[in-house]
Amino acid sequence: MSLSSPRSRWRTLAALLAICSIALMSFLPASALAQTSTPPGGHAQVIAQGVDLMPRVPVAWRVTASEATPLDEAGFFDRTLGFAVGDGDSFLITDGESEALTLLHDGQASFHPEGASERRSSTSETPVYYLNIELIVADAVDTNESLGGSTLIFAGDDFEAPRGHRDLPLVRDVLATSEEHQIAGSGDAPSLLFVAAGALQVTDADGDVTELETGDAIDVSGGVELLAGADDGAAWLLASIGDEVELPDSAPATSDPDAGTGDLELRLEACPDNLDADCTPVTNRDVTVPAFHLVEDEDNWIIPDRADLSDDDTVLTYDDLPAGDYVTMPDDEAVPGVTIDGAEWDDDLEGWTFEVEADETTVLTLRVIVDERGDTGSLLVTLYDCPAGSDPENDPSPCELNTEPWDVSVANIGQSETTEWTLASDALDLGDSQYWFELLTATSLTFYPDGAREVGTSDVVVTGDPYVLGNLWTIDIPYHGAAEVTLYRVQPGDEPAESGSLFFAELTCPAETDGSDLSPCQNAGEPWDILFENVDTGETWSTFADADAEMDGQYVFPALPAGTYLMYGANPSDDGLAYFTGDVNLDGELPSVTISSGGEHVFYVHLVPPGGSDAPDAPVGGTGSLVIYQADCPYGVDPSVDTSACATSVDPWEVTVTNNETGDSWSLLFEGVAYDTGTYVLEALPAGSYSISVGSNENWALYYPSTTDVSADDETYVTVYSMDLRVP
Template sequence: MSSIRSRWRALAALLAVCSLALMSFVPAQTLAQSSTAPGGHAQVIAQGVDLMPRVPVAWRITASEAAPLDEGEFFDRTLGFAVGEGDPFLVTDGESEALTLLLEGQASFHPEGASERRSSTDDSAVDYLNIELIVADAVDTDESLGSSSLVFAGDEFEAPRGYRDLRLTRDVLAPSEEHELAGSGDAPSLLFVTAGALQVADADGDVTELGSGDALQVTGDAELLAGADDGATWLLASIGDEVELPEAAPAATSDPDAETGTLELRLEACPDSLDADCTPVTNRDVTVPAFHLVEDEDNWIIPDRADLSDDDTVLTYDNLPAGDYVTMPDNEAVPGVTIDGATWDNDLDGWTFEVEADETTVLTLRVIVDDRGDTGSLLVTLYDCPAGSDPENDPSSCELNAEPWDVSVANIGQTETTEWTLASDALDLGDSQYWFELLPATSLTFYPDGAREVGTSDVVVTGDPYVLGNLWTIDIPYHGAGEAMLYHVEPGEEPADTGSLFFAELICPAGTDGSDLSPCQNAGEPWDILFENVDTGETYSAFADAEPEMQGQFSFPALPAGTYTMYGANPSDDGLVYLDGDVETGGDWPTVTISGGGEHILYVYFVPPGGSDVPDAPAGGTGSLVIYQSDCPYGVDPSVDTSACATSVDPWEVTVTNDATGNSWSLLFEGVAYDTGTYVLEALPAGSYSISVGSNENWALYYPSTTDVSADDETYVTIYSVDLRAP
């Protein structure tokens, strides 16, 4: 059913263009941006509690790709939500191994640092969205984005202190329906429109127009007005009330059973002596060393992972595994450096310190700059890319490297050449990241894969390196860190591009002339349509090659890119056909052009000779019935409180029967899905209707047994299903 919904989401948007314009008389609803239950038909689709960062933060939205089923890897995640926007994908928790399947319109919460794998359910990749609350300085950095692409970056703000309830709310508004947001006052929220159009008026009366894919940071009260044509589907990420934890509860971490503590590292610079006249300095003025557990040399912790405070002179590392640590494993740095609170260990050639469970260890790093010299660091990340990819412009198809290759930097402008290699001199941070520490703060020659000249390498270089003459060069910042992202592209020709085509066949009543196609219905007996590639001559049949969807609907998930001639759209010599969607009709035959990676939609409206079995529009007019389906957990009474209920994933068998004529309509075969859990029966004759829903022994159903449909109007009905299985 998931593929049906993803196709129908796009279908509903285009059908609205062909349907009668319907005004909504649903009263405006109010939604508070706090931890209270949302009002109206808005639903909380994901929520969780985590400790808020103590540095400026920002909302952001990124687009990511879940790897094919057998290729997904675990990565540490940024605080926020993963949101389905198409085909389903699977979220696997790295610690508990719990599995969550997310379909379009569904979401899951993950705390800061949670290790998760996100993969599709088959051998193809799946697109999805992230809505995240991230440290403001990292909101648009390449390191924090990784292979994801930035959709929206909000303004920075101070997060409220303590453990907070983060919620992601979703709602579907009918055309011209209104909604009110009541601001929480603690922090701004993020409003994101996933479909349709939305007008947002803030407390000052300023109005912002948002279309599908647009986002807005909302502070305080706001009034929403859905578009008159397609309505609107939106998401709201918000920071709610503070949550009091049980006494001695551990901080949020990817391993809830691990004992953790905190390290507070203070930075000071000293002009002549390590014992006097030292003053606080920022992390940009000194090189902050990496460190690791004494018993775990493979997992280095770099300063980029710390929170900054006190004007960037204090670094705080939260949720460190309790144990003994070592840092600064370089004897040359010792004469000009000391770390108060740590002990020098000759056997380990470094400073050692202990992080105790549920305690804060305070260290002070003091540096005599003249003794220590001018040094900096370099972070290198390696990726593998398929043949034909262009990672410089679109790295989304690349994955973190599995086997590192030869990367080095060299100082060749001096009397003797010094070279630092990935294998011998860099710290392996995991996740294909490597850290060169205490490099001279000067321009160094950069060798991305051992090749000495630009143009002789198969590796694409992005980040700080630049071309000087015929060599790659990188400037190591004084007591700072440079960054390079390296992409190894597999040799070979680019694979053939493919795109998808979804098309629906509809039958129309007599007299349909194309100006109003709303009475047309899904074809009960579909016919075969052929698509011939004009370049290769290969022909694809709806019956033989396409995947059947709902009645009268088909999809080609991967047609080779190109132009196709369409045959058989009119199954009768005397019938009349109207075409809509991604189709050209100027030639002898209609054509459809498939673009690489594109999603294409086509609608075929057939008026048989002499009319069809579809009745003419009734004299009393027609209206629409919008049915929203919601699942509730065990023990919930939806007549009292629906805050714990969530959008249904799979539709129920719903049948509506006209009380006057006895004619019936099935939601599964004749309904249009606006979005997951929201379905519409179009062009119902105005009148009274009886509603029946298929039963299931595991669920109790709550819904009105009758409803009225008015001409040129939309009627709303909600079906609540309560799980009878005790947890």
């Protein structure tokens, strides 16, 4: 079996591991509509929703267009609160923490909380474009720094978000030509209305009319009436802030639930000579405001974003803190020139400590001496040039000191203004490709390694103190100290021509599995090390030491020298059995794989250990098959009344079935087998009850059962009817 592209690689892997999950789509029967704080009316459908804590600063809705690059080019980035929406070809979302996969097709969506680390990649070798609907801090709604490589489509007006953890639903609907629909606003905050296709007339409560075309968006408050276009109808999306969600444990787990809550007022001041004279208020952008936590609960940090700002941003107020003793972010020692009146320095805890009493307001004053350096620090930057194909992060030896410096800068992005320092204008040239920034604000600054506004869009490799926050590089400038960064610019060019890539996955199988049916095998929870030896050079590569781990049991060598490799340890058990599929040669004593120049190679090893494995055995209740027939109906034909005019679908709809007991999902696209045109089967499903969801298209309405039962050793039949909405 030869797989020639990342698309086929991932489709096969998904079929083997059954780990893709698909978002729910429109056109489900009314009984299957999700319940939200503001239920959609008519045939509108909630296609994604989640809960997150609302910011305490003004926010705004926005819509952006982004690019999902091929898997080998895509990286993990922290995301802004909101939704990712399919707008054409499919793309894959990988959660950086759980490694869960979500495949989004056209019109499907997924929710991501603020700061979620996600990789978004196309399922082919070409980029895929998709939409973001985001709720973002108002001052950053249209900045280049927050947009990165995305294109701004719509920026809404700023507003104060309601307090607390809120339900955020995304509703989608498709209206036929001249069809009307009413939206009841959430009441607490504006919603975002976006026209995905067609035309839409929006009438608000005052009778004002707004005409929208494809790609247009507006903020809507209160109830509005919608009228779809007379030619093509309309498909629209509505993002809203819903009801407050009461969390089970809103207070930190180690706080005393009977202790009550209190408030904290933190005042900010700058002093010219000493901490006792002529101090004046300063803003939260001029000094570094520390985070803090309950002494007995170091896992729940209270950050400055949690506070309300007042008095021209010189006072931070934290409401409803659990009563108790608090300590600030640790430092090695108390810093001269910084004090917090009302708090005490604790050498053991390495931080300032203070108490919040129940039903009281604790007042603290953070004072900083602003001498000739002010509340500032420094940054040392070293530049190197590297040849094409080199990997300076792991081996910088081929690189040389740079001779022509490029554009490097840092910026302090404030709520009302931004200050930027550049290598050319603000840094001292120390010689030997080293540059010194001084008098930088001692806080977290945005870092641009070569002028690029988004991580992953530069050919510069960053090492040292910078880290990724959102889709931007960030660096913390220490108070009266220095941060360091080393940058390597890799010259453009391909990997060495005499190399190719190797992707492989290790799977474990239930007892008594044989090579005729490997479908019960699953990705290895405890992977093993396979050693690859080049038969010509004798060089070896270790899975654990040299390969990039993609997920548990999945690895990739991005650039192995072309040649044939023997595999040692592919079967880690003397008594177990190993079955191979993919680009593996089994003619010799040891399995081998041949890497071609520029080729992409894939194989899978399925291990059946002696006495069984950690992989689950066949379901206790047995398995059955689900046969799905798909038929298209012409315009005006209601398949719930008469199906005689409906004909077999030539192009299959994407169908996903989910076991209601285990939550496991199967995709017709990835795991279905075609019986005949329009007829497909999902085999070996554990007996039980299943939910069904079907992908959508704005030109078709879908009719199908929302649930079905699969019986052991039997075939269950389901029909999906699609009705053409296009007027002949």
